[in-house]
Amino acid sequence: MSWTIKLEDIDDLARGSALLGTGGGGDPYIGGLLAKEALRRHGDVTVVSLDEVPDDAVIACISMLGAPTVMVEKLPSLDEIMSPVQELSEHYGRPITHLMCIEVGGVNSTIPIAAAAAMNLPLLDADGMGRAFPELQMVLPTLYGVSASPLAYADEKGNIGVLRTINNAWGERIIRVAAVEMGCSIMLSAFQMNGVMARKALVPDSLTLCAALGRSIVEARVAKTDPVDGLVETLGGRSLFGGKVVDVERATTAGFARGRATIIEGDSTFTLSFQNEHLMAELNGVVLTTTPDLIMVLDFESGEPITTEGLRYGQRVRVISAPADERWHSPAAIEMVGPRYFGYDTEPTRFDGSVRAGVPIADSDGIA
């Protein structure tokens, strides 16, 4: 069922996206500004569910790639957001008919809204992850054999490129160093696919979910009920910890914002390890949850999601976990986004603390 994103929906969408962005995917305030500006100038955006998208649609993502820490100082213009999509269309020789979000995040869910408004294109109610991950190849379409190439990218200075790589991991390698050189943040359009593949490879209804989550946080605040309880229930997750941030180490290296935050409450010490996104939660040295399941940090009182770059000494926060799309637990996915890929020597631990392995994506559905 199609629906319309209006100006007044943006705050909820950005808030809910930032939550599912698990600390990454960019600042929802920045993302919201961009989307609102686009909607004010170009009108509402039509959102199309996966079951409505035509089989022969030409779909591509538009997203920011780089360290989201940088984006706060380098707000992209609508021209910068549109140019890689236009470049991709020209390179592909057919116009893009639908835009999609490659991931869920405060910026990477709202940039496609801005682009859809400015280009008058429908936006899919779906995304490539159901959360955010830091590297280009880390999307469910990779597991279905969808190539990120040709990928088009642009910076705010007017530099623009198209790249075709032999696999998505090579796309990540080359585009990452280019992004670092171009100022640590670029706009990227890639993962061109048709409607048939989109129905297989994407996570459905993610914009609808983001809007609902964002709205529920505000509604709970108005109703003076606990905003976090509702989120945990909606997501089928659990509460991991609540306490005060006493240390945040971080460094923007190799195009990523990497680091570790320490949160305490009484005698308990809780640590969050992140690389753009929160990837591992430990309580007193015991692993509670790791990537690919979702680890989300919220303001203790207001329930506002806090991005990894928004974490500050002294904040009182709550941390919750929730299950990722089950396909992220398939063996090929764990190899790509499991804790060991990121250098954490631990089993993939689910949102509920279990270590149950996932099953391969069926041959008929995907390649892994």
Add this chain to the structure above:
Amino acid sequence: MSWTIKLEDIDDLARGSALLGTGGGGDPYIGGLLAKEALRRHGDVTVVSLDEVPDDAVIACISMLGAPTVMVEKLPSLDEIMSPVQELSEHYGRPITHLMCIEVGGVNSTIPIAAAAAMNLPLLDADGMGRAFPELQMVLPTLYGVSASPLAYADEKGNIGVLRTINNAWGERIIRVAAVEMGCSIMLSAFQMNGVMARKALVPDSLTLCAALGRSIVEARVAKTDPVDGLVETLGGRSLFGGKVVDVERATTAGFARGRATIIEGDSTFTLSFQNEHLMAELNGVVLTTTPDLIMVLDFESGEPITTEGLRYGQRVRVISAPADERWHSPAAIEMVGPRYFGYDTEPTRFDGSVRAGVPIADSDGIA
């Protein structure tokens, strides 16, 4: 006047190119292998002088970009050499009609020969420098406002890209990090221009000169005369030093082969500083010659040119200097390729030790 490059010309051409490559531009043995393979399989190459090239010709360079040290282990295939030219043609929407050498060097003069043979295209008797320089923007066409963009690049794995940048220095920045990530050596096709611009901006007759220089080294050897004396005379240069290499420091960093060589004879100490190419020659701490003039190192007896990566402890060598194309002494050129750009705190010192400044390129001819 057009002429033909045949199999038996390659050794002379590669040797002469390596000489004018001033230590950079790649190993003439490797370059020669590539060109010979192409000529054996595809036949001779027609070389066209600048005064013959049609005004509306579509000319582009094909070259290796990266650390030439790496190329010894990573010999490109003909497919890899052709693919960026084909990509550039497609992106530009018109077929490339003529190939050119962007610089003179053991590999970067012979790769265009290989490409011209394999693609059955004429090759210009010209190049963009009259020597070799390490960075993309360091070509005379930059001084005439010719954009390197669109630039197409490819590696041996099959990764391929097209990039358009706001100026040639940005092209260098982005393509350099991509090249490092892609294995420190890529093939590049860029600097598309027409015949009118080629006549203005390129150095004429450089392949003819390379062939003559290469031939004279061999002829002198056969005639048992001094090969170096003849080169100095032909180039209008001077002999700087002769002695034994006693130290070579080098590192392949940020995609370049940087270093310093020390050569002694009696009480005299001569040092060569290089970054892919020889950029400064000093005798007992006194600067004799710097970039942009040519500093060339040859084997003491045979007169074979020695590249910076070929320099070894114990070699007996002779070092000569020669004037660069006078446009390299214009103020804008000195800013781009003078010794201070490379971090050597000294005046640009000409081949004969003088420090006479050059004049701006006339407005009617160029932009600088």
